[in-house]
Amino acid sequence: MGVPQGAPKPDNLGVVLPNIARIRDYWLDGDHHDDTDREMAQRIELCGPHVPYLVRAQRALVRRQVGFLVEQGVTQFLDLGSGLPTGDYVHQVATAADPASRVVYVDIDPSIEADSLELIAGAENTAFVVADCRDVRGVLDHPDVSAVLDSSRPFAVLMTELLLHVPDGEDPDGLVSSYVDVLPEGSYLALSHFGEDAQVLSGFQIFEGLRFGQFPAVSLRSRERVESFFTGLDLVEPGVVPVPLWRPEPGDEVVRNPSEVRMYTGLARVGRRADTA
Ligand SMILES: C[S@@+](CC[C@H](N)C(=O)[O-])C[C@H]1O[C@@H](n2cnc3c(N)ncnc32)[C@H](O)[C@@H]1O
Known part of the structure; x- marks a missing residue:
């Protein structure tokens, strides 16, 4: 472990x-x-020994999805609930593939702002914004967001384990639609979500139960429920699948039963909306 930054x-x-x-x-x-x-x-880890694998698998997924998107010509990214942009994350992957890429990270947690700014220091066309992504207009109209993203051109909205923190009572479907509805045609939505995994739930309950942190209740959702967030969108192959099965690449970490991994993802293209057709 390094010195805390x-x-x-x-x-x-x-x-x-x-x-x-x-x-x-x-x-x-x-x-x-x-x-x-x-x-x-x-x-x-004592509750869920596989949780670190899930986090690594998710990070590898983001790399694959960002790489895929740049191949499709999408070089603007709005990463909602980004956490720390640590390791090989969106801005490194995107700019390695296309140096003109533009990335905005958004997270509600002000305690990670200083570290995040340090992690993106020197990166061109990259910003970190502390905001509640449920305030859709507040995010999109934020000066640091509009300074980096050209919202008249297609961009990708990434929700990697964000909806976990949005219970059904807070209308996560409405939240997804609010972003999708303002995306220009040719934009993309990438979403991944923990499934109903008892060990993952126990891990979160430990975090919450010990009352060490302010941590919202988490919502784990089935594959079908995750799929429902993409209703009306054009899912890219292979659709909504366990994370290791989304366009795996040769260097990916191998797991014994990838189809049993309860963490689901999909990526969809936003087409022309009915009201603009
Ligand atoms: C499980 S972490 C995922 C981090 C990152 N996307 C990744 O894949 O490593 C979820 C993140 O979402 C953030 N978050 C939760 N609710 C949020 C909200 N309403 N608006 C913005 N960020 C939120 C949390 O602070 C946390 O950093």
Whole structure:
């Protein structure tokens, strides 16, 4: 583990809290976590030994999806619920494929802002914005978003484990539609979501139950439910599948039963909407 880079932040009682983005950084071999995050990560691993694999698989998925999108000519990315842009993440992958790529990361968590800005320092056409992505207009009209993304051209909205934090009572379908409805034709939506995995749920419950962090209740969803977020959109092959089965590449980490991995993803193209046809 490296020296914590500005995080973690003590709460108003002076207690240092573990943080989900920094815990993920630990599992991704990053250096933006501290002992508190590592200890929490290890507790979660006791419940769900495969959770670090899921996080790595998700990160590999983002690389494949971003690579695919650049091949389709999409070089603008709005990553909602980005967490820390640590490791080989969207801006590195996209600009390696096309140096003109433009990336905005959005996360609700102000405690990861300093680290995130450090991680993207020096990257051109890349921004990190602290915002609640449920405020769709607030995100799209944010000056740092409009300074980087040209919203008149197609862009990709990435929701990698974001809807996990949006319970059905908060209308996650409406949230997805609110973004899709304003995307120019030829844009894309990429979404991935933990499925109903008892060990993943136990891991989250430990995080929440110990009351170390403010952590919203999580919603795990079935493959069919994840598919329903794409209703009316043109899903790219192979459709909504377990993450390791989405356009796997030769260097990917191998797992014994990829079809049993309860973490689902899909990527869809936004076509001409009925009202503009
Ligand atoms: C499970 S992490 C996923 C991080 C990242 N997408 C990845 O794949 O590594 C979910 C992230 O969503 C953020 N988040 C949760 N609710 C949010 C909201 N309403 N608006 C913006 N970000 C949110 C959390 O702070 C957290 O960093």
